[in-house]
Amino acid sequence: MYKYLRIGILLFILLTVAVSAWQTQTKLRGWKSTLQVAVFPINADGSPASQRYIAALDASRVEAIGDYLGEQAKHHGLAMLYPVRISLGPSILRLPPPQPYGGGILNAMRWSLEMRWWAWRNTPATAIRPDVRLYLLYYDPATRAVVPDSAGLAKGQLGIAHLFASPRQHGSNLVVATHELLHTLGATDKYDQGNQQPRFPEGYAEPERKPRWPQQMAEIMAGRIPVDETHANIPENLDETLIGPQTAREIGWLKN
Ligand SMILES: [Zn+2]
Incomplete structure (x- = not known):
């Protein structure tokens, strides 16, 4: 009985969150004003390599995502000079909740709620309130060959990209971050x-x-x-x- 009550409450919260997120996404997908995206780097493995990479991360390097989306939007006939503006926020020390592996839809829904809670508690204030928040988690490539799967919360306006802290991987990191950003706007794999x-x-x-x-x-x-x-x-x-x-x-x- 208690279990069903808990599931019922969880479903109710999720429904409320989903409806409000859906309304926001519909507004953003109208492209009436520049989409403000803030990215926040995180040292995911606590390594000196990730720390160095984050310290050297220059705003202009992540702003390349905005330039790319501007060109692509123009190609599709969107009459907006700057559809997306990317800004680099300060790095965050506390790690987001780990994504569940397998475990079914309830676990996935619980994680999406935990993720929103974590984002609300840990995201530093920025000069412009972002429409979408992207968290870039860096790992030292010398100590691991693969990183966890990235995730963009569909209808959640927040995404997580797991990336390698290596200048050589900078270009492919931007590809992963852009892919997750597009998920937050409703794009599917x-x-x-x-x-x-x-x-x-x-x-x-x-x-x-x-x-x-x-x-x-x-x-x-x-x-x-x-x-x-x-x-x-x-x-x-x-x-x-x-x-x-x-x-x-x-x-x-x-x-x-
Ligand atoms: Zn994807």
Whole structure:
């Protein structure tokens, strides 16, 4: 009985949060004013390498995401000079709650609530109140070969990107951060969850290209450049990606 009461209360809170987040997202996807995005670096593994990388992180380097989105929006005919403005906020010391592995939908919903609570408690104030908050968690590549999966809370206006604290990875870090940012605006993944391959045609940057493989670029929500039917490469920087028409529709740039 107690368990059902707890689940009932959790569902009620989630419904309230979901409705208000949906209203905000609908407003943001109207693109009536510049979307303000604040990014906050976090030393995820407590390493000196991550600390050095964060200390050297320059605002202009993350602002590249805003320039990229401006170019892509123009390509899709959005009549706005600066659709997205990225600003670099101070780094945050306390880590966000870890994402649940497997564990079903209730765990995922609980995590999304914990994440909102953590963000509310730990996000420092910035000069401009951000519409979207992106948390960049850095790890020393010398001590680990893989980082956890990143997550953009659909309809949550906050995203988490797990990244390598290495100047060599800076370009691909921006690709991951942009991918998660687009999730917060309603964009969906365009790759096969089983084998990570981009889905055709929506996950291809140039679906009309003949021959179809190798592709030269990645659709940002597919995240990889397909080189043949079963292989795809990770793009090294945003220049190797574009926003396809389906993603543009999902985030409100294209109306049909
Ligand atoms: Zn994704």
